[in-house]
Amino acid sequence: MWGDIAIAFLLAFxxxxxxxxxxxxxxxxxxxxxxxxxxxxxxxxxxPRLGGLAIIAGFAVSVIYLLIMMSIExxxxxxDSNQYYIKLLGLFGGAIVLTxxxxxxxxxxxxxxxxxxxxxxxxxxxxxxxIRIDRIIFSSFLNTVITEEIFAIIITVIxxxxxxxxxxxxxxxxxxxxxxxLISCISLLMIFALNGSPMISIILVTALAGAILGxxxxxxxxxxxxxxxxxxxxxxxxxSIIAILGVAKxxxxxxxxxxxxxxxxPLLDTGLAILRRLVKTKSVKGIFKADKxxxxxxxxxxxxxxxxxxxxxxxxxxxxxxFAIILLESGFWKSVSFALMVFAIAAIGYKDFFxxxxxxxxxxxxxxxx
Numbered sequence: 207m208w209g210d211i212a213i214a215f216l217l218a219f220x221x222x223x224x225x226x227x228x229x230x231x232x233x234x235x236x237x238x239x240x241x242x243x244x245x246x247x248x249x250x251x252x253x254p255r256l257g258g259l260a261i262i263a264g265f266a267v268s269v270i271y272l273l274i275m276m277s278i279e280x281x282x283x284x285x286d287s288n289q290y291y292i293k294l295l296g297l298f299g300g301a302i303v304l305t306x307x308x309x310x311x312x313x314x315x316x317x318x319x320x321x322x323x324x325x326x327x328x329x330x331x332x333x334x335x336x337i338r339i340d341r342i343i344f345s346s347f348l349n350t351v352i353t354e355e356i357f358a359i360i361i362t363v364i365x366x367x368x369x370x371x372x373x374x375x376x377x378x379x380x381x382x383x384x385x386x387x388l389i390s391c392i393s394l395l396m397i398f399a400l401n402g403s404p405m406i407s408i409i410l411v412t413a414l415a416g417a418i419l420g421x422x423x424x425x426x427x428x429x430x431x432x433x434x435x436x437x438x439x440x441x442x443x444x445x446s447i448i449a450i451l452g453v454a455k456x457x458x459x460x461x462x463x464x465x466x467x468x469x470x471x472p473l474l475d476t477g478l479a480i481l482r483r484l485v486k487t488k489s490v491k492g493i494f495k496a497d498k499x500x501x502x503x504x505x506x507x508x509x510x511x512x513x514x515x516x517x518x519x520x521x522x523x524x525x526x527x528x529f530a531i532i533l534l535e536s537g538f539w540k541s542v543s544f545a546l547m548v549f550a551i552a553a554i555g556y557k558d559f560f561x562x563x564x565x566x567x568x569x570x571x572x573x574x575x576x
Contacts, residue, residue, distance in 0.1 A: 207405070210276060214268050214409050215416035222264030222420030229259045230424075230431045238312040240432055253429065255312050257421060258437015261384075262305060264417030265444070266298070272409060282405060289336060290406050296335020297447055300328035304370075304443055308436040318494035321435070322367070328443060329366035333359040337450055366446045372472035373442030374435065375479055379502050380427035382516050384418050386471060386523045387441040391415035393468045393527030394445070398452045400534050407452035414444055427513045445469070467530035471523045475501045521552075 233239060233254030240255045273294070276282040284291040307324030310316055338358040377383035395411050397403075418441070424430045433441070449465035466473070482499055483492045505515040525548050533541035 210272060211408065211412050214272050214412040217271060218264040218268035218413040218416030219420040221267045222260045222417040225263045226257060226260040226421055226424045226431065229256050230254045232256060233431070236313050238434065253432050255432040255434035256436055257425060257431035258433045258440055261417040261421050261437055262440055264420055265413050268413040268416060269410060293335050293337050296332045296337055300331040301440060301443065303331060304328035304439055305436055308439045312434040312436050325367045325370050325439065326363060329363040332366060332447055333362040337447055338362045339365055339450060362450070366443060369446035369469060370439050370442035372469060372476040373445065374438040375476050376472045376500065377433055377438040378500055379512050379516050380429035381422060381425045382502060382519060383433055383438050383441065384422050384425050385516065385520050387445060388415055388418040388422065389520060389523045389527055390445055390468050391418065393530060394449060394452060394465065396531050397464050397534055401453070403452040407448055410448045410451065414448065427516065464530040464534055467533070468527050470526040471519065
């Protein structure tokens, strides 16, 4: 098991790291360059924005290679009662459709409604392949099995499209979306290990984590390339599907809630953005109008640098991830006490957290010591 996990991670990491420079050159060649014309843009110089192709390549190479080898060794059966080979075909088929829409968006730009159509088509392909949310549990008293296939498909499509857009919308600073996705992968991996989730979900999340880490050195501030819509949409799309596969074995309230907690930061940012834009524009179309009021923008308005804002949001994302893990392993009260302790400590020291410590000796003190 651990050897397969190591292979999934390392192969994805190496592939993404090697491929990223090629995506930079390719983006410049086809004109997929983000030119900072709008005031809401943080970067000051043109940036290639097809870096997400390296993550897709790393993930695909790692997963396909490892599943072929494990099938030859008979350590995994993709044709069992769960029919994982069909589900994987759905995952990759939907990814191809989504990537085609997003590459065109990164190069030429498309209407937000057209991009939403691409996301929805990809999600429908996935749910049609059997990857579905077919049970909703809020408590031991409210345990609802979704018997109608159409309802299961609708809920699954909403989940996939929602997480896809959440990761996409938070992609506003160097390394922010990719870093938060990496933290989400690590959190989900620990949750899957504790839950005894299917091996396929562990391989997928490990490969995605490796691909992100291979890309992150080129994306962290100062970035050499951006994820682009191709990368940010793929991350959200894949994470949403892995979360479904990972909790499919055991239906308990905590296990189903855990992915929601892991994705809490991007979901919160997306929810606030939707409400803010609806109130401001009083129109559904207004939801798709970009603004400069996301969480990372608000943090930077407080005087923090881009790098500091990213690290702060990494910390929040990691806290949510740890909350979900502790909730699954140790229960509600321990997880709540952990979160309260973290936020209390952060509240005490946030003003001085990133300030330089003045280690110079005052002039009067220096005279006394002579």
